[in-house]
Amino acid sequence: MSTALEIAPALQVAQWLNTPEPICLEGSRGRVVVLHAFQMLCPGCVTQSIPQAKRIRASFAGQELLVIGLHTVFEHHAVMNAEALQVFAHEYGLSFPIGIDQPAARGDVPLTMQAWGLKGTPSLVVLDRVGRMRLNHFGHVDDLRLGALLGRLLAEPVAPDQAPLP
Amino acid sequence: MSTALEIAPALQVAQWLNTPEPICLEGSRGRVVVLHAFQMLCPGCVTQSIPQAKRIRASFAGQELLVIGLHTVFEHHAVMNAEALQVFAHEYGLSFPIGIDQPAARGDVPLTMQAWGLKGTPSLVVLDRVGRMRLNHFGHVDDLRLGALLGRLLAEPVAPDQAPLP
Amino acid sequence: MSTALEIAPALQVAQWLNTPEPICLEGSRGRVVVLHAFQMLCPGCVTQSIPQAKRIRASFAGQELLVIGLHTVFEHHAVMNAEALQVFAHEYGLSFPIGIDQPAARGDVPLTMQAWGLKGTPSLVVLDRVGRMRLNHFGHVDDLRLGALLGRLLAEPVAPDQAPLP
Amino acid sequence: MSTALEIAPALQVAQWLNTPEPICLEGSRGRVVVLHAFQMLCPGCVTQSIPQAKRIRASFAGQELLVIGLHTVFEHHAVMNAEALQVFAHEYGLSFPIGIDQPAARGDVPLTMQAWGLKGTPSLVVLDRVGRMRLNHFGHVDDLRLGALLGRLLAEPVAPDQAPLP
Numbered sequence: 264m265s266t267a268l269e270i271a272p273a274l275q276v277a278q279w280l281n282t283p284e285p286i287c288l289e290g291s292r293g294r295v296v297v298l299h300a301f302q303m304l305c306p307g308c309v310t311q312s313i314p315q316a317k318r319i320r321a322s323f324a325g326q327e328l329l330v331i332g333l334h335t336v337f338e339h340h341a342v343m344n345a346e347a348l349q350v351f352a353h354e355y356g357l358s359f360p361i362g363i364d365q366p367a368a369r370g371d372v373p374l375t376m377q378a379w380g381l382k383g384t385p386s387l388v389v390l391d392r393v394g395r396m397r398l399n400h401f402g403h404v405d406d407l408r409l410g411a412l413l414g415r416l417l418a419e420p421v422a423p424d425q426a427p428l429p
Numbered sequence: 430m431s432t433a434l435e436i437a438p439a440l441q442v443a444q445w446l447n448t449p450e451p452i453c454l455e456g457s458r459g460r461v462v463v464l465h466a467f468q469m470l471c472p473g474c475v476t477q478s479i480p481q482a483k484r485i486r487a488s489f490a491g492q493e494l495l496v497i498g499l500h501t502v503f504e505h506h507a508v509m510n511a512e513a514l515q516v517f518a519h520e521y522g523l524s525f526p527i528g529i530d531q532p533a534a535r536g537d538v539p540l541t542m543q544a545w546g547l548k549g550t551p552s553l554v555v556l557d558r559v560g561r562m563r564l565n566h567f568g569h570v571d572d573l574r575l576g577a578l579l580g581r582l583l584a585e586p587v588a589p590d591q592a593p594l595p
Numbered sequence: 596m597s598t599a600l601e602i603a604p605a606l607q608v609a610q611w612l613n614t615p616e617p618i619c620l621e622g623s624r625g626r627v628v629v630l631h632a633f634q635m636l637c638p639g640c641v642t643q644s645i646p647q648a649k650r651i652r653a654s655f656a657g658q659e660l661l662v663i664g665l666h667t668v669f670e671h672h673a674v675m676n677a678e679a680l681q682v683f684a685h686e687y688g689l690s691f692p693i694g695i696d697q698p699a700a701r702g703d704v705p706l707t708m709q710a711w712g713l714k715g716t717p718s719l720v721v722l723d724r725v726g727r728m729r730l731n732h733f734g735h736v737d738d739l740r741l742g743a744l745l746g747r748l749l750a751e752p753v754a755p756d757q758a759p760l761p
Numbered sequence: 762m763s764t765a766l767e768i769a770p771a772l773q774v775a776q777w778l779n780t781p782e783p784i785c786l787e788g789s790r791g792r793v794v795v796l797h798a799f800q801m802l803c804p805g806c807v808t809q810s811i812p813q814a815k816r817i818r819a820s821f822a823g824q825e826l827l828v829i830g831l832h833t834v835f836e837h838h839a840v841m842n843a844e845a846l847q848v849f850a851h852e853y854g855l856s857f858p859i860g861i862d863q864p865a866a867r868g869d870v871p872l873t874m875q876a877w878g879l880k881g882t883p884s885l886v887v888l889d890r891v892g893r894m895r896l897n898h899f900g901h902v903d904d905l906r907l908g909a910l911l912g913r914l915l916a917e918p919v920a921p922d923q924a925p926l927p
Contacts, residue, residue: 342513410908418916576742674845
């Protein structure tokens with residue numbers, strides 16, 4: 264069954280905030296990756312998923328876990344632009360890396376959102392140490408269940424050939 | 430002492446949302462007015478004062494009470510513009526009238542914010558039926574204390590010459 | 596209509612906690628009285644109405660308002676006895692006067708609970724300065740609505756013949 | 762270091778609620794055990810740890826995880842007796858097994874509380890599948906951190922000789 268779990272497609276990001284270098288999933292192998300896809304004017308994102316992203320970063324600081332925000336704007340593009348996002352990240356005190364999902368040449372849905380099959384915001388994606396998508400959830404996941412998943416993934420070995428069948 | 434309580438200066442608003450006609454304080458005499466001054470990217474406004482404004486509107490529906498939002502942008506003007514505010518109001522399901530505080534010809538602080546002496550966002554201003562400023566508070570006021578003030582003001586007579594000394 | 600609002604029947608209390616002298620409603624005329632009827636092992640009481648009673652006491656300290664707890668035990672009498680209540684009040688840091696509703700000679704429902712027509716716990720009863728029952732509610736009342744009622748009642752004159760029609 | 766992690770001493774329980782048969786830790790090998798030590802009149806237990814115990818039971822239903830309550834009464838013994846606890850468990854809708862920690866022949870602190878070195882209530886103890894104490898915490902642990910620990914322990918193999926060094 265492990266074969267059914269595909270390696271997550273690469274991020275397609277127009278611009279990064281809060282990181283000197285672009286984040287690359289391939290370069291993050293060996294770490295568990297928690298990615299919160301959000302829009303800055305989405306109430307569920309602001310009240311639930313953004314605070315959870317901050318809690319995860321605070322709880323797993325120094326561990327083999329990477330928290331990433333992905334600004335997947337699929338509506339109201341004019342007002343949720345890069346400049347507005349920078350103000351948002353500053354006002355809400357977000358210090359984790361945030362990528363701006365690459366706008367599509369045609370249509371409203373940006374490229375990573377398309378490639379990953381995200382259904383809306385907030386969405387929560389978790390990759391294991393090998394880069395496989397172990398969770399891709401539209402909506403909120405409570406802290407207890409999410410914590411359990413992270414604990415399990417952190418307990419898995421780093422090397423691909425040691426990775427257990429999920 | 431009553432003489433010390435001044436009638437609130439008129440609102441200076443560039444544009445109104447959620448109302449067919451501009452709101453005018455003079456035309457609202459006889460009603461208690463609750464005004465929430467906010468900025469759409471201010472976390473304290475989004476998590477506390479905006480939900481409170483919605484609760485007030487829901488709790489006092491049909492009563493002699495008017496809830497108004499005032500978008501007092503004093504920083505990051507470029508991204509907290511009228512178009513962005515409209516998206517914000519739509520996404521957060523705000524149905525009460527919202528005025529955009531008139532930008533100053535010089536300086537960052539808009540005109541009503543200046544005239545009313547507001548210190549920042551969120552600010553809560555309450556006017557009695559006569560139009561006098563009975564509360565002008567920077568920060569959050571808990572529901573119990575605010576409810577008590579509103580109950581007291583709603584119990585006051587409408588006619589100015591009947592208004593009690595506060 | 597005012598005539599339809601009856602003066603609340605006297606409290607029938609077996610024992611008082613947190614007060615050197617028994618509380619008597621007749622002796623409390625001129626003050627607004629907020630009475631929380633509860634049972635110490637009732638979850639809704641413990642999580643909602645007891646904390647609200649503490650907030651009211653804290654918010655209206657020094658004002659013409661009296662907060663009273665009434666332990667209206669109508670089930671599990673053996674374990675919700677006076678000794679247990681004292682431990683409960685101590686552990687939860689309750690400092691307002693608490694009366695133990697007088698058990699009935701026959702049946703489970705204590706006497707004040709019967710006389711006041713309380714339907715269960717938590718119940719919230721509010722008396723105006725004249726001693727009339729202005730609210731008798733089974734369940735929780737949110738802070739905003741309760742605050743508005745208290746503000747209105749505190750604004751009413753003390754003397755009975757000045758009391759407005761509610 | 763694994764050798765330093767001792768197998769948790771056996772539970773010493775005077776009476777069980779919510780289980781047809783006594784719970785025995787030795788009989789629970791192979792499962793992760795989450796034990797909430799509480800007192801029914803301890804506010805921190807009632808508002809935080811009891812709800813968390815219910816969440817854990819709901820989130821990990823059908824999994825290899827056992828939630829146990831332990832009523833470790835070390836004060837006010839007269840009012841926090843078995844009969845009162847049964848009412849408490851009924852009113853709060855607790856369905857997981859609850860053991861009453863065996864009172865000591867001398868002194869206030871019951872026997873399991875002594876043997877496990879619990880410092881007060883609430884306390885949270887987590888045992889791995891092998892029966893080793895992996896957490897013994899006085900106070901509250903947030904859901905995210907606790908979830909991560911549970912996820913990690915659930916990922917560990919069942920057989921003692923396969924158990925990793927923690």
